[in-house]
Amino acid sequence: MSDLYEKISDLAKRRGFFWPSYEIYGGVSGFYDLGPYGVLLKQRIIEKWRELFVRNHQEYVVELESPLIAPSVVFEASGHVEHFTDPIVTCKGTGRRYRADHLIEEALGISAEGMSTEEMSKLLRERGVKCPDGGEPGEVTTFNLLFKTQIGPYEGDVGYLRPELAQGMFVAFKRVLEAMRNKLPLGIAQIGRVGRNEISPRQAMIRLREFTIMEMEYFVDPEDRDGSCPFFEERAGTRLRILSYDAKAKGGEPQSFTVEEAVMEKVIVDKCLAYWMAVGQEFVEALGVPRHEILFVEKGPGERAHYSSQTFDQVVRTSRWGWVEVAGHSYRGDYDLSRHMSYSKADLTVFKQYREPLNVRVKKVMVDKGALGRLFREKTMEVFSRLQSLPAEVVEEQLAKEGKVTVDGYQVPKEAVRIEEVEEKVTGKKVVPHVVEPSFGGDRALYVAFEYAYREKEGRVILAFPRDLAPVQAAVLPLLENDEELIRTAREIYKALVREGFYVIYDDNGSIGRRYARTDELGVPAAITVDYKTLEDRTVTIRDRDSWNQVRVRAEDLPSALKKFLRGAPLESLP
RNA sequence: GCGGCGGUAGUCUAGCCUGGACUAGGACGCCGGCCUGCCAAGCCGGAGGUCCCGGGUUCAAAUCCCGGCCGCCGCACCA
Numbered sequence: 001m002s003d004l005y006e007k008i009s010d011l012a013k014r015r016g017f018f019w020p021s022y023e024i025y026g027g028v029s030g031f032y033d034l035g036p037y038g039v040l041l042k043q044r045i046i047e048k049w050r051e052l053f054v055r056n057h058q059e060y061v062v063e064l065e066s067p068l069i070a071p072s073v074v075f076e077a078s079g080h081v082e083h084f085t086d087p088i089v090t091c092k093g094t095g096r097r098y099r100a101d102h103l104i105e106e107a108l109g110i111s112a113e114g115m116s117t118e119e120m121s122k123l124l125r126e127r128g129v130k131c132p133d134g135g136e137p138g139e140v141t142t143f144n145l146l147f148k149t150q151i152g153p154y155e156g157d158v159g160y161l162r163p164e165l166a167q168g169m170f171v172a173f174k175r176v177l178e179a180m181r182n183k184l185p186l187g188i189a190q191i192g193r194v195g196r197n198e199i200s201p202r203q204a205m206i207r208l209r210e211f212t213i214m215e216m217e218y219f220v221d222p223e224d225r226d227g228s229c230p231f232f233e234e235r236a237g238t239r240l241r242i243l244s245y246d247a248k249a250k251g252g253e254p255q256s257f258t259v260e261e262a263v264m265e266k267v268i269v270d271k272c273l274a275y276w277m278a279v280g281q282e283f284v285e286a287l288g289v290p291r292h293e294i295l296f297v298e299k300g301p302g303e304r305a306h307y308s309s310q311t312f313d314q315v316v317r318t319s320r321w322g323w324v325e326v327a328g329h330s331y332r333g334d335y336d337l338s339r340h341m342s343y344s345k346a347d348l349t350v351f352k353q354y355r356e357p358l359n360v361r362v363k364k365v366m367v368d369k370g371a372l373g374r375l376f377r378e379k380t381m382e383v384f385s386r387l388q389s390l391p392a393e394v395v396e397e398q399l400a401k402e403g404k405v406t407v408d409g410y411q412v413p414k415e416a417v418r419i420e421e422v423e424e425k426v427t428g429k430k431v432v433p434h435v436v437e438p439s440f441g442g443d444r445a446l447y448v449a450f451e452y453a454y455r456e457k458e459g460r461v462i463l464a465f466p467r468d469l470a471p472v473q474a475a476v477l478p479l480l481e482n483d484e485e486l487i488r489t490a491r492e493i494y495k496a497l498v499r500e501g502f503y504v505i506y507d508d509n510g511s512i513g514r515r516y517a518r519t520d521e522l523g524v525p526a527a528i529t530v531d532y533k534t535l536e537d538r539t540v541t542i543r544d545r546d547s548w549n550q551v552r553v554r555a556e557d558l559p560s561a562l563k564k565f566l567r568g569a570p571l572e573s574l575p
Numbered sequence: 576g577c578g579g580c581g582g583u584a585g586u587c588u589a590g591c592c593u594g595g596a597c598u599a600g601g602a603c604g605c606c607g608g609c610c611u612g613c614c615a616a617g618c619c620g621g622a623g624g625u626c627c628c629g630g631g632u633u634c635a636a637a638u639c640c641c642g643g644c645c646g647c648c649g650c651a652c653c654a
Contacts, residue, residue: 005647014586014604020645026627027645083654090576090651141576145654163654198653202646207653305654320647460615479612509606513614518604520614532612541613548614 004319030201030209040471061187066168072158077343089137100140161195169217185228189216212442219433235278236260287449307335334432349430363392463523475519479531490530500559
């Protein structure tokens with residue numbers, strides 16, 4: 001047993017936190033089970049995220065639950081169907097991979113568009129195309145990270161497992177906006193599972209084919225981005241360690257900025273993005289990761305997704321895999337909503353009402369429908385609607401220059417069209433919100449919490465989770481394992497704590513030292529020992545997992561003392 | 576997907592090279608009993624194994640060979 005990762009895997013399996021799924025059938029990589037204590041730990045991590053992102057911002061941020069499976073059109077609109085499917089060949093000998101369609105286009109000058117993989121394979125073989133490295137291309141295969149399925153009994157009804165939560169928020173945006181009374185900013189958060197059919201997942205829980213994401217789409221007014229972050233001041237002074245793309249390209253080191261400085265110096269392009277990065281930092285610190293082990297790394301233009309104008313990976317140092325991305329913070333602009341508007345024809349804009357209605361003089365295209373009707377007969381309405389779609393300025397210019405208007409091949413003489421300037425009252429305008437997206441990997445968060453909690457002390461193992469994250473909060477232990485009186489009292493205290501809503505372990509098996517050691521391995525912050533003094537005066541001892549110190553409190557005060565302790569109060573303050 | 580290394584009770588491992596007495600050994604953990612007035616003490620007993628899977632070689636395979644699966648590392652990939 002050499003490194004921390006191995007110790008953690010061992011402990012996690014042995015004590016029921018997590019392990020690879022389907023082991024009895026040989027296992028399938030990219031899938032992990034969470035055991036009894038893993039489930040509890042994850043619940044606490046999720047609850048911490050929810051507290052920081054949703055509950056603390058509940059005026060603006062709300063939660064959504066949307067389906068795991070979506071019809072294909074959703075991911076056509078999002079660009080996933082297109083961007084997740086690549087025909088690829090592996091070249092024999094070198095093992096290098098190339099895009100099969102690119103290879104064909106370059107070598108043969110033929111467009112491979114619409115060809116099946118079989119056709120491409122056949123073509124490559126028949127025409128003797130070589131790989132750029134001189135090797136022989138193998139069979140063409142398709143790599144699409146979307147898990148494909150079928151919705152209902154008809155084969156044409158293709159569905160996909162979502163590879164991210166974001167599309168659920170975009171698709172339901174209109175409804176949520178309405179429920180929140182049509183105001184920006186609006187954050188829609190979601191915690192849920194996603195599937196990505198990774199080509200070759202490794203790294204245990206770090207890269208999975210199915211995992212939990214905790215994500216928020218924070219919709220802002222594109223014309224008032226700064227005003228969309230009303231809580232900015234709360235974290236303006238928080239320091240973030242940032243490695244900007246420029247600095248990275250020059251081989252530079254990360255720099256520390258306050259959130260405010262990062263925005264002022266345009267290291268972070270958007271105030272909201274910066275704010276949520278600071279919340280993200282607080283979340284990861286709450287997992288037990290010290291601030292100096294957290295870093296924000298900006299993605300370069302070629303590295304980030306097509307929709308993003310700025311993306312930071314929030315990374316945490318791990319023992320085995322170095323810096324691991326636990327979150328992505330992206331400025332997604334209006335890409336997603338615009339795409340869904342054009343695919344669905346739904347209006348996903350937000351109406352911004354002005355304080356005072358504006359009176360504006362606008363030019364309008366006025367059409368003489370009688371004249372139009374005589375000229376175009378049954379095509380009249382089509383010509384009319386096309387004319388309406390042209391900006392008045394364009395029509396005016398054409399009339400002035402050519403004395404007629406040409407639209408989609410129809411020529412409309414000036415007798416049928418004129419430009420009029422009218423006074424109009426404008427009460428507001430429609431905008432397509434921009435989106436700031438912090439997105440966290442739940443399972444990576446769990447792994448990271450595990451790694452930072454792992455301690456060894458005097459040859460024993462302790463999981464020193466932050467107390468409020470611990471899967472089980474207390475253990476109740478009779479001092480001796482064969483004294484009926486101690487056992488009966490201990491069981492009463494155990495039941496009382498369970499009634500108060502705690503997760504508690506009762507254990508009377510083995511020496512007291514052995515039982516302390518067991519609870520330390522599960523990360524139980526408080527061990528309650530029932531001894532002979534308890535029988536006399538109804539007091540018990542509370543032992544702190546981290547210091548192994550003990551204090552004595554009255555049994556009836558135990559629930560409130562435990563609550564205080566879990567919130568971080570020092571042991572000595574409890575009696 | 577390519578290359579290297581590995582896979583033996585819950586966990587870690589011995590055995591593998593040099594096939595046979597391996598009915599697969601140990602440690603820790605787990606369960607029961609005794610003991611025990613606070614940190615994995617001791618004693619007794621117990622449960623727990625598809626030796627990763629499949630095929631082959633052989634009189635005989637945990638052990639040798641081939642294929643597969645899974646894991647780790649490097650490369651590739653990672654909207």
